[in-house]
Amino acid sequence: MAPQGNTGAGAEAELPEYAGHYRLESCLGSGGMGVVHVARSASGMKLAVKVVHTEFAKDPEFRGRFRQEVAAARKVSGAFTASVVDADPDAERPWMATLFIPGPTLSDEVKRNGPMAPAELRRLMAGLAEALRDIHRVGVVHRDLKPSNVLLAEDGPKVIDFGISRPKDSELRTETGKLIGTPPFMAPEQFRRPREVGPAADIFALGSVMVHAATGRGPFDSDSPYVVAYQVVHDEPDLTGVPQNLAPLIVRCLAKEPEDRPTPDELMRELRSVAASYDTQAFIPAQRTGDEPGPGPRKPASRPRRRPPGKAALAAVAAVLVLAGVLACVQMLGDGGGTAAKGGDKRTAAASGFVGWESNPVPKGTGAVQCSYGTRQLVCARPGTVFALDPSDGTLRWQRSVAESSPSKAPAVGGGFVQPMVDEGRRLEALDPASGKARWRRTLPAHHALQLAGGTLLLTLLDGTVTGVDAATGATKWSRRMPGQPMPTFVSFAGDPLAYTMNLSGDASTTRVTAVDPATGAVRWDARLNGNLTPVGVQDGSVFFLATDNLYGDTDAVVRYTPASRSSDRVKLPVARSDAQATVHGNVVYVLATNGSLDAVDTDAGKRLWTLETSVSRGSVPVADARHVYFTAADGRLLAVDAAEGRLVGQTPARLGSNSGTVAGALPKPVLADGHVYATAPDGTVFAVDARKPSDW
CATH class of the missing domain: 3.30.200.20 (Phosphorylase Kinase; domain 1)
Structure with missing residues (x-):
């Protein structure tokens, strides 16, 4: 490597x-x-x-x-x-x-020595075409081909890092500003139709890589990844400086539609006509000195590049592209959406008498606010801070700094106390729900996983040992290893007395699911189920899972397992969904994918009831009641979908604030309580609306 x-x-x-x-x-x-x-x-x-x-x-x-x-x-x-x-x-x-x-990456080579010479470019393109041919032959799509993933070895380029393994918060930009995706090397369909990405996306990336190798920049260039995303989908590539004999091939690789791009075999055939023979010198390009000229700027015979729109227009259209079609949703809803209140002012009362509100309790903080409901209040966390809000009007009840042990997810309520959930901090505290003062503390190891289940905190150490900690006192209840679970991390669901941990088999064909009584550590049941499964909810004694394929990790089925009868039901999705998240209400599982596709799957009927394209590029984990499915978008909107008919029935205004240049790595899910929906936005706002009246939002 x-x-x-x-x-x-x-x-x-x-x-x-x-x-x-x-x-x-x-x-x-x-x-x-x-x-x-x-x-x-x-x-x-x-x-x-x-x-x-x-x-x-x-x-x-x-x-x-x-x-x-x-x-x-x-x-x-x-x-x-x-x-x-x-x-x-x-x-x-x-x-x-x-x-x-041995050998540099293409990225390092161009950075150190400038653009490649025409002969080197021909060999690079031929080598990458051969590599993609072999990769595609075995059913793999790279999906992340870029200069830093190409090694220049003596015998030709080597493709590394297949982009299969990626964390759940991958996006264009995380809150810390780290660029995860690389828009200039992503095909238009990766922005427009992520679930339809196929081998042709690698050909588009190859074209972008070749422009970089020939010029030192990409075919679409801007300081903003969102502007680049717009250009990839709408603009013609800038091929200034690309050798004229390669430009027509590269233009074909950069076609907007996948079917218009050549296959690797077609590329290799055409490259033979570009150069009748290839020399056999070592592939690693000779380093140039400052006195040696690189390839001069050339304007190849290609389609003219359209002049980019003005900054305001670009920002608007880029927001539609990357943050998922605000205008499209507004058109669907007509003029029903309300205007956001400012500075905590109360909004117009809904017919039920509940007055929606919004609050920004930690205006100088950074990072997403994550909330849960318990002890008759909304308890929330933002990096470095835990606080409680009055659910009726958003008034700040108390606030506590937790800089030494910054919470990694929403606080939980167990044992009568507020529990900040810290996965990397060294101190665990239980906070008084009335004042926020610490009532007990416990020192934690440097690395651990933590989950509240009922009145017990489940603490997993790196050696696989699980300790049950009494949430009311901080005392150890039990400590043990879980059979068949070498590194157990737990999930739990509201109203369910058990906690669940999973272990995927070596060939990813089966998942061992262990259900544990958190109060005692006793295993209540243990099952090995087919597929790579992730639990998403529990209803009426059955556990519901999303099943993912073994190559790209796309969700292709919903599984219901009933331990009492040891029966398993699987409902296959008509179309696999990328990075899906889900919730369960009754026997219906609502599956939301990264491109905004929302599916309702009835596990009793064994079929999908409906599907809706919400135009949201990325949403939170959804929540549902008998009437609606709710989720938040990356721009801070809360959306509601009719659970019976699968149509969008309401949304709140976007709330990006000063964070409009970033996209959160993970979106906090809405909170449903007492007929109200509580949600948070990237600008730090916490807001509440009437769950029964989405059309009034």
Whole structure:
């Protein structure tokens, strides 16, 4: 794998000395998922070993995705990739070892030495076309081809990092500003129709990579990823500086519609006509000195690029593209939407007598506000702060700084106290619901997972030990390991007395589900179910799951398991959904995908009842009652869909505030309580509306 600079000293310091039988010698680089090391086998063979970050090692879903990455990398191992030598997705810190490939990444090469010469470009394009042919032949779509994922080895380019394994908060930009996706190298369908992305998306990326190699920039260029996203979908590429003999091929690769792009075999045929023969010199380009001219600027024979619209127009259209069609939804609703109140002013009373409100209790904070309902109040957390609001009008009741142990999710209420949920802090506190003062404290280990189930906090350590902590006193109730669950992390659902932990099999074909009594640690039932399953709810003694495929992690079915009868029912979705989230009401599972597709699946009838394209690019986990399904969008809107008919019936105004240039990594789900919906927005607002009157929002 590619030599890269170390970008995280903290991440490097936490790494073990060995991964399996391979000794880790030095750090090649650190990324969002893990750290890549130079390593040696017992025989002295040089390897590149990726070791997953601790925080992701604790996540069963991430482990499942890592298994998929390993499986995909093994399938495509060959002349144009870094062959997988060994891997252990079930290790305490999952890892994968590949052959070490000497040579820079294309990104580093262009950065150091400038654009490539025409002959080098022909060889690069031919090599990438061959690599994609072999990758696509085994049924894999890379989906993340870019200069930093191309190694320039002596015998040709190697494609690495298959983009199969990605955390749940991947988006164009996280709250910290870290760029996760790379819009100039993403195809238009990846923005417009994510579930329809196929091999042609890799061809588009190849075209963008070639422009970068030829010019040092992408075919679509802007400081804003959202403007680039607009250009990818609507504008013609800028090919200034691309050699004239390659420009027509690259234009075809960058066609807006997938069916208009060439296949890898067609590319290789046409490249033979561009150059009758290829020389056999080493592929790694010679380094240029400052006195040597690079390829001069050329204006190839291609379609003229349209002049980009003005900044205001771009911002508006980019918001429609990336934040999911605000205008389309407004047109659907007509003039029914209300105007947002300012500074906590009360809004017009609904017919029920409830007055909607909005509040910004921590105006100087950053990061999403996450809330839950308990002890007759709304308890919320923002990085560094926990606070409580009066649910009737949004008045701030109390606020407490928790800078040493910043909550990672919404606070929970158990044992009569407010429990800030901290996964990385060193101190656990139970707060008085009336004042926010700490009533007991407990020191935590550096790395752990925490879940409240009933009146018990379930604390999982890196060695797999689970401890039940009394939420009322902080005392240890029990401590044990869970059979068949080497690294148990739990989920629980309101009103259900049990907690659940999952373990995916090595080949990702089955999931072992263990149901635990949180008060005693006793296993109440244990089952091995077909598929890669994620629990989404419990109703009437049955547990409901989303089932994902073993290649891309798309949801392709809904599963209901009834432990009393040991029966399992599976309802296949007509179309697989990307990064889906779901909720359950009755026997209906509502599945919301990243592109805004909302499906209602009746597990009794064994079929999908309806589907709705909401035009929301990314939504929160939905919640539902008997009438409506509710979820929030990345721009701060709360939307309501009729649960029986599958039509959009209401939405609130967008609330982006000063955070309009970022997209939250995770969207807090709405809270349903006492006939009201409570939601939060990227600008720090917490607001409440009448659940029964979405048309009045």
